[in-house]
Amino acid sequence: xxxIMIVDDNMDIVETxxxxxxxxxxxxxxxxxxxxxxxxxxxxxxxxxxxxxxxxGLKTKExxxxxxxxxxxxxxxxxxxxxxxSEEEKKVLMDEYKIKDYxxxxxxxxxxxxxxxxxxx
Amino acid sequence: MKEGYEIVAVNYWKSVNNEIKRIMLxxxxxxxxxxxxxxxxxxxxxxxxxxxxxxxxYVSLTKSNDSMKPHLKNLKSKIFxxxxxxxxxxxxxxxxxxxxxxxxxxxxxxxxxxxxYIKIVEPDLVVIDSxxxxxxxxxxxxxxxxxxxxxxxxxKNKYARTHYRFILLYDNILSRELVNLPFTSVDVILKYExxxxxxxxxxxx
Numbered sequence: 001x002x003x004i005m006i007v008d009d010n011m012d013i014v015e016t017x018x019x020x021x022x023x024x025x026x027x028x029x030x031x032x033x034x035x036x037x038x039x040x041x042x043x044x045x046x047x048x049x050x051x052x053x054x055x056x057g058l059k060t061k062e063x064x065x066x067x068x069x070x071x072x073x074x075x076x077x078x079x080x081x082x083x084x085x086s087e088e089e090k091k092v093l094m095d096e097y098k099i100k101d102y103x104x105x106x107x108x109x110x111x112x113x114x115x116x117x118x119x120x121x
Numbered sequence: 122m123k124e125g126y127e128i129v130a131v132n133y134w135k136s137v138n139n140e141i142k143r144i145m146l147x148x149x150x151x152x153x154x155x156x157x158x159x160x161x162x163x164x165x166x167x168x169x170x171x172x173x174x175x176x177x178x179y180v181s182l183t184k185s186n187d188s189m190k191p192h193l194k195n196l197k198s199k200i201f202x203x204x205x206x207x208x209x210x211x212x213x214x215x216x217x218x219x220x221x222x223x224x225x226x227x228x229x230x231x232x233x234x235x236x237x238y239i240k241i242v243e244p245d246l247v248v249i250d251s252x253x254x255x256x257x258x259x260x261x262x263x264x265x266x267x268x269x270x271x272x273x274x275x276x277k278n279k280y281a282r283t284h285y286r287f288i289l290l291y292d293n294i295l296s297r298e299l300v301n302l303p304f305t306s307v308d309v310i311l312k313y314e315x316x317x318x319x320x321x322x323x324x325x326x
Contacts, residue, residue: 054182054254056226059209082254083206084159086187093210104159106294 005046034058053081130300149308158315174198175245228272259297273306
Protein backbone atom coordinates (compact mmCIF):
# COMPACT_ATOMS: atom_id res chain seq x y z
CA UNK A 1 0.00 0.00 0.00
CA UNK A 2 1.33 3.43 -0.99
CA UNK A 3 2.03 5.84 1.86
CA ILE A 4 1.60 9.55 1.13
CA MET A 5 2.74 12.20 3.56
CA ILE A 6 0.89 15.52 3.36
CA VAL A 7 2.80 18.52 4.75
CA ASP A 8 0.79 21.73 4.86
CA ASP A 9 -0.24 24.19 7.56
CA ASN A 10 -3.64 24.83 5.98
CA MET A 11 -6.13 22.39 7.49
CA ASP A 12 -8.61 22.76 4.62
CA ILE A 13 -5.94 21.85 2.08
CA VAL A 14 -4.75 18.94 4.23
CA GLU A 15 -8.29 17.56 4.45
CA THR A 16 -8.81 17.95 0.69
CA UNK A 17 -5.53 16.23 -0.18
CA UNK A 18 -6.15 13.49 2.39
CA UNK A 19 -9.59 12.74 0.92
CA UNK A 20 -8.26 12.67 -2.66
CA UNK A 21 -5.32 10.43 -1.78
CA UNK A 22 -7.45 8.04 0.27
CA UNK A 23 -9.96 7.80 -2.58
CA UNK A 24 -7.00 6.70 -4.69
CA UNK A 25 -6.43 3.91 -2.19
CA UNK A 26 -3.36 5.44 -0.53
CA UNK A 27 -2.59 5.63 3.16
CA UNK A 28 -1.94 9.17 4.39
CA UNK A 29 0.11 10.70 7.18
CA UNK A 30 -0.09 14.38 8.08
CA UNK A 31 2.41 16.98 9.26
CA UNK A 32 1.41 20.61 9.76
CA UNK A 33 4.88 22.12 9.54
CA UNK A 34 8.46 21.36 8.57
CA UNK A 35 9.60 20.41 12.07
CA UNK A 36 6.80 17.87 12.49
CA UNK A 37 7.51 16.49 9.02
CA UNK A 38 11.21 15.98 9.76
CA UNK A 39 10.37 14.35 13.08
CA UNK A 40 7.97 11.87 11.49
CA UNK A 41 9.45 11.22 8.06
CA UNK A 42 12.07 8.67 9.17
CA UNK A 43 9.55 6.42 10.87
CA UNK A 44 6.70 6.91 8.39
CA UNK A 45 9.00 6.25 5.45
CA UNK A 46 6.52 7.60 2.86
CA UNK A 47 6.50 6.70 -0.83
CA UNK A 48 5.64 10.28 -1.73
CA UNK A 49 5.51 13.63 0.06
CA UNK A 50 3.11 16.44 -0.90
CA UNK A 51 4.89 19.49 0.46
CA UNK A 52 3.76 23.10 0.77
CA UNK A 53 6.49 25.75 0.47
CA UNK A 54 4.89 28.45 2.56
CA UNK A 55 4.63 27.26 6.14
CA UNK A 56 5.55 28.90 9.42
CA GLY A 57 8.82 27.74 10.96
CA LEU A 58 11.48 26.08 8.87
CA LYS A 59 12.02 27.36 5.34
CA THR A 60 11.52 24.87 2.51
CA LYS A 61 15.22 25.08 1.73
CA GLU A 62 16.08 24.13 5.32
CA UNK A 63 13.69 21.17 5.12
CA UNK A 64 15.29 19.95 1.90
CA UNK A 65 18.81 20.37 3.31
CA UNK A 66 17.86 18.48 6.49
CA UNK A 67 16.45 15.66 4.35
CA UNK A 68 19.84 15.45 2.68
CA UNK A 69 21.54 15.29 6.08
CA UNK A 70 19.20 12.46 7.06
CA UNK A 71 20.15 10.78 3.78
CA UNK A 72 16.53 11.01 2.70
CA UNK A 73 17.27 13.06 -0.38
CA UNK A 74 15.94 10.31 -2.64
CA UNK A 75 12.49 10.80 -1.16
CA UNK A 76 9.91 11.50 -3.84
CA UNK A 77 8.48 14.98 -3.28
CA UNK A 78 5.81 16.98 -5.09
CA UNK A 79 5.52 20.61 -4.09
CA UNK A 80 1.97 21.94 -3.97
CA UNK A 81 1.90 25.67 -3.38
CA UNK A 82 0.15 28.94 -4.07
CA UNK A 83 3.55 30.49 -4.90
CA UNK A 84 4.29 31.11 -8.56
CA UNK A 85 7.91 30.50 -9.51
CA SER A 86 9.35 30.94 -12.99
CA GLU A 87 9.95 27.88 -15.17
CA GLU A 88 13.70 28.31 -14.62
CA GLU A 89 13.29 28.35 -10.86
CA LYS A 90 11.14 25.22 -11.00
CA LYS A 91 13.86 23.55 -13.06
CA VAL A 92 16.43 24.41 -10.38
CA LEU A 93 14.14 22.87 -7.77
CA MET A 94 13.84 19.69 -9.78
CA ASP A 95 17.54 19.45 -10.66
CA GLU A 96 19.09 20.58 -7.39
CA TYR A 97 16.61 19.18 -4.89
CA LYS A 98 15.21 16.34 -7.02
CA ILE A 99 11.65 17.59 -6.62
CA LYS A 100 9.43 15.40 -8.80
CA ASP A 101 6.83 17.99 -9.70
CA TYR A 102 5.55 21.46 -8.83
CA UNK A 103 1.79 21.94 -8.69
CA UNK A 104 0.27 25.37 -8.13
CA UNK A 105 -2.85 25.90 -6.05
CA UNK A 106 -5.69 25.87 -6.84
CA UNK A 107 -5.24 22.51 -8.46
CA UNK A 108 -7.41 20.48 -10.73
CA UNK A 109 -8.18 17.14 -9.01
CA UNK A 110 -7.80 14.83 -12.07
CA UNK A 111 -4.54 16.63 -12.92
CA UNK A 112 -3.24 16.22 -9.35
CA UNK A 113 -4.16 12.52 -9.33
CA UNK A 114 -2.42 11.96 -12.64
CA UNK A 115 0.74 13.78 -11.51
CA UNK A 116 0.81 11.82 -8.25
CA UNK A 117 0.52 8.59 -10.26
CA UNK A 118 3.39 9.75 -12.49
CA UNK A 119 5.59 10.56 -9.52
CA UNK A 120 4.94 7.13 -8.03
CA UNK A 121 5.96 5.21 -11.15
CA MET B 122 -32.29 29.73 2.98
CA LYS B 123 -30.84 26.47 4.32
CA GLU B 124 -32.03 25.39 7.72
CA GLY B 125 -29.70 26.54 10.47
CA TYR B 126 -28.29 29.34 8.30
CA GLU B 127 -28.77 33.05 8.82
CA ILE B 128 -27.78 36.08 6.77
CA VAL B 129 -24.36 37.35 7.84
CA ALA B 130 -23.75 39.88 5.06
CA VAL B 131 -25.40 41.36 1.99
CA ASN B 132 -22.96 42.47 -0.69
CA TYR B 133 -23.83 44.70 -3.64
CA TRP B 134 -21.59 44.44 -6.68
CA LYS B 135 -21.71 47.01 -9.41
CA SER B 136 -20.10 46.68 -12.79
CA VAL B 137 -17.65 49.56 -13.01
CA ASN B 138 -15.98 48.89 -16.33
CA ASN B 139 -16.89 52.33 -17.68
CA GLU B 140 -16.30 54.09 -14.40
CA ILE B 141 -13.00 52.57 -13.48
CA LYS B 142 -11.01 55.62 -14.65
CA ARG B 143 -13.14 57.92 -12.53
CA ILE B 144 -12.77 55.66 -9.50
CA MET B 145 -9.01 55.57 -9.91
CA LEU B 146 -8.96 59.38 -10.14
CA UNK B 147 -11.05 59.75 -6.98
CA UNK B 148 -9.30 60.41 -3.75
CA UNK B 149 -8.71 57.19 -1.90
CA UNK B 150 -6.01 55.96 0.39
CA UNK B 151 -6.66 52.21 0.59
CA UNK B 152 -8.26 50.08 -2.09
CA UNK B 153 -9.06 46.42 -1.59
CA UNK B 154 -9.03 44.60 -4.90
CA UNK B 155 -10.66 41.19 -4.92
CA UNK B 156 -9.76 39.10 -7.92
CA UNK B 157 -10.09 35.54 -9.12
CA UNK B 158 -6.91 35.24 -11.14
CA UNK B 159 -3.38 34.68 -9.95
CA UNK B 160 -2.07 35.70 -13.34
CA UNK B 161 0.28 38.64 -12.89
CA UNK B 162 -0.56 39.94 -16.38
CA UNK B 163 -4.09 40.74 -15.14
CA UNK B 164 -2.71 42.62 -12.15
CA UNK B 165 -0.43 44.62 -14.45
CA UNK B 166 -3.51 45.45 -16.53
CA UNK B 167 -5.23 46.79 -13.44
CA UNK B 168 -2.20 48.79 -12.25
CA UNK B 169 -2.00 50.41 -15.69
CA UNK B 170 -5.41 51.95 -14.97
CA UNK B 171 -3.81 54.22 -12.36
CA UNK B 172 -4.22 57.78 -13.71
CA UNK B 173 -0.60 58.84 -13.29
CA UNK B 174 2.16 56.27 -13.65
CA UNK B 175 4.24 56.81 -10.55
CA UNK B 176 6.47 54.49 -8.60
CA UNK B 177 5.08 51.24 -7.22
CA UNK B 178 6.38 49.34 -4.21
CA TYR B 179 5.16 45.79 -4.82
CA VAL B 180 5.25 43.38 -1.88
CA SER B 181 4.92 39.89 -3.26
CA LEU B 182 3.90 36.97 -1.09
CA THR B 183 2.67 34.79 -3.92
CA LYS B 184 5.00 35.29 -6.88
CA SER B 185 8.75 35.28 -7.26
CA ASN B 186 10.36 38.28 -8.90
CA ASP B 187 11.58 36.00 -11.69
CA SER B 188 8.06 34.84 -12.48
CA MET B 189 6.85 38.46 -12.63
CA LYS B 190 9.66 39.77 -14.83
CA PRO B 191 8.24 38.87 -18.27
CA HIS B 192 5.15 41.00 -17.57
CA LEU B 193 6.92 44.02 -16.12
CA LYS B 194 7.70 45.43 -19.56
CA ASN B 195 3.95 46.03 -19.99
CA LEU B 196 3.70 48.05 -16.80
CA LYS B 197 3.53 51.82 -17.31
CA SER B 198 4.84 52.64 -13.83
CA LYS B 199 8.27 52.13 -12.32
CA ILE B 200 8.27 49.24 -9.90
CA PHE B 201 10.33 48.07 -6.96
CA UNK B 202 9.59 44.50 -5.89
CA UNK B 203 10.00 43.06 -2.41
CA UNK B 204 10.07 39.36 -3.15
CA UNK B 205 9.04 37.55 0.04
CA UNK B 206 8.90 34.07 -1.45
CA UNK B 207 12.17 33.31 -3.24
CA UNK B 208 14.23 33.28 -0.05
CA UNK B 209 12.25 30.25 1.14
CA UNK B 210 14.13 28.17 -1.41
CA UNK B 211 16.78 30.18 -3.23
CA UNK B 212 19.64 32.40 -2.21
CA UNK B 213 19.47 35.50 -4.36
CA UNK B 214 21.07 38.91 -4.23
CA UNK B 215 18.97 42.03 -4.41
CA UNK B 216 19.10 44.37 -7.38
CA UNK B 217 18.25 48.00 -8.03
CA UNK B 218 14.60 47.04 -8.59
CA UNK B 219 14.16 44.12 -6.23
CA UNK B 220 15.04 42.99 -2.73
CA UNK B 221 14.52 39.55 -1.24
CA UNK B 222 13.05 39.35 2.23
CA UNK B 223 11.74 36.55 4.47
CA UNK B 224 7.98 36.08 4.37
CA UNK B 225 6.34 38.25 7.05
CA UNK B 226 4.44 35.98 9.40
CA UNK B 227 1.88 38.56 10.53
CA UNK B 228 0.35 41.85 9.47
CA UNK B 229 2.49 43.61 12.08
CA UNK B 230 5.63 42.26 10.42
CA UNK B 231 4.15 43.26 7.06
CA UNK B 232 3.69 46.81 8.30
CA UNK B 233 7.31 46.96 9.50
CA UNK B 234 8.47 45.76 6.10
CA UNK B 235 6.34 48.30 4.22
CA UNK B 236 7.50 51.18 6.40
CA UNK B 237 11.15 50.19 5.99
CA TYR B 238 10.86 50.23 2.19
CA ILE B 239 8.62 53.30 1.97
CA LYS B 240 11.56 55.24 3.38
CA ILE B 241 13.99 53.71 0.89
CA VAL B 242 11.88 53.61 -2.28
CA GLU B 243 9.56 56.61 -1.71
CA PRO B 244 6.77 55.11 -3.81
CA ASP B 245 3.45 56.63 -4.85
CA LEU B 246 1.63 53.34 -4.56
CA VAL B 247 2.16 50.30 -2.35
CA VAL B 248 0.69 46.99 -3.53
CA ILE B 249 0.38 44.00 -1.23
CA ASP B 250 0.02 40.71 -3.08
CA SER B 251 -1.72 39.07 -1.42
CA UNK B 252 -3.76 39.90 1.63
CA UNK B 253 -5.32 36.44 1.45
CA UNK B 254 -2.07 35.07 2.87
CA UNK B 255 -3.07 36.64 6.19
CA UNK B 256 -6.83 36.90 6.27
CA UNK B 257 -9.74 34.77 5.14
CA UNK B 258 -12.76 36.97 4.41
CA UNK B 259 -14.97 33.95 3.79
CA UNK B 260 -15.04 33.03 7.49
CA UNK B 261 -17.84 34.55 9.56
CA UNK B 262 -15.63 35.02 12.58
CA UNK B 263 -12.05 35.87 11.94
CA UNK B 264 -9.50 35.10 14.64
CA UNK B 265 -7.13 37.62 13.04
CA UNK B 266 -9.79 40.34 12.86
CA UNK B 267 -8.19 42.50 15.55
CA UNK B 268 -4.82 42.37 13.80
CA UNK B 269 -6.47 43.22 10.46
CA UNK B 270 -8.32 46.26 11.78
CA UNK B 271 -5.19 47.38 13.63
CA UNK B 272 -3.28 47.22 10.34
CA UNK B 273 -5.96 49.08 8.35
CA UNK B 274 -6.40 51.72 11.07
CA UNK B 275 -2.64 52.29 11.13
CA UNK B 276 -2.66 52.83 7.34
CA LYS B 277 -5.54 55.26 7.69
CA ASN B 278 -4.12 57.20 10.64
CA LYS B 279 -0.58 57.47 9.35
CA TYR B 280 -1.04 57.81 5.59
CA ALA B 281 -4.53 59.24 4.95
CA ARG B 282 -3.16 62.78 4.54
CA THR B 283 -0.17 61.79 2.48
CA HIS B 284 0.24 61.05 -1.22
CA TYR B 285 0.77 57.33 -0.52
CA ARG B 286 -1.87 54.96 -1.81
CA PHE B 287 -2.26 51.31 -0.93
CA ILE B 288 -3.78 48.55 -3.01
CA LEU B 289 -4.46 45.39 -1.06
CA LEU B 290 -4.89 42.47 -3.42
CA TYR B 291 -7.09 39.62 -2.24
CA ASP B 292 -7.29 36.55 -4.39
CA ASN B 293 -10.52 34.66 -4.18
CA ILE B 294 -9.57 31.97 -6.64
CA LEU B 295 -11.95 29.44 -5.10
CA SER B 296 -14.83 31.92 -5.53
CA ARG B 297 -15.85 31.64 -1.91
CA GLU B 298 -18.57 33.88 -0.53
CA LEU B 299 -16.82 36.75 1.19
CA VAL B 300 -18.97 37.42 4.22
CA ASN B 301 -16.55 39.42 6.32
CA LEU B 302 -15.17 42.24 4.18
CA PRO B 303 -13.75 45.33 5.98
CA PHE B 304 -16.18 47.80 4.39
CA THR B 305 -15.59 50.60 6.86
CA SER B 306 -11.81 50.30 7.08
CA VAL B 307 -10.86 50.70 3.44
CA ASP B 308 -11.91 53.48 1.07
CA VAL B 309 -12.79 51.40 -1.96
CA ILE B 310 -13.52 47.72 -2.52
CA LEU B 311 -13.39 46.51 -6.11
CA LYS B 312 -13.78 43.04 -7.47
CA TYR B 313 -12.83 41.83 -10.88
CA GLU B 314 -13.58 38.54 -12.55
CA UNK B 315 -11.69 36.94 -15.35
CA UNK B 316 -14.02 35.41 -17.89
CA UNK B 317 -12.50 32.69 -19.98
CA UNK B 318 -13.87 30.97 -23.02
CA UNK B 319 -12.85 29.52 -26.32
CA UNK B 320 -12.39 32.02 -29.07
CA UNK B 321 -11.94 29.67 -31.99
CA UNK B 322 -15.68 29.08 -32.36
CA UNK B 323 -15.37 25.35 -31.69
CA UNK B 324 -17.85 25.49 -28.86
CA UNK B 325 -20.54 26.92 -31.10
CA UNK B 326 -23.24 24.63 -32.38
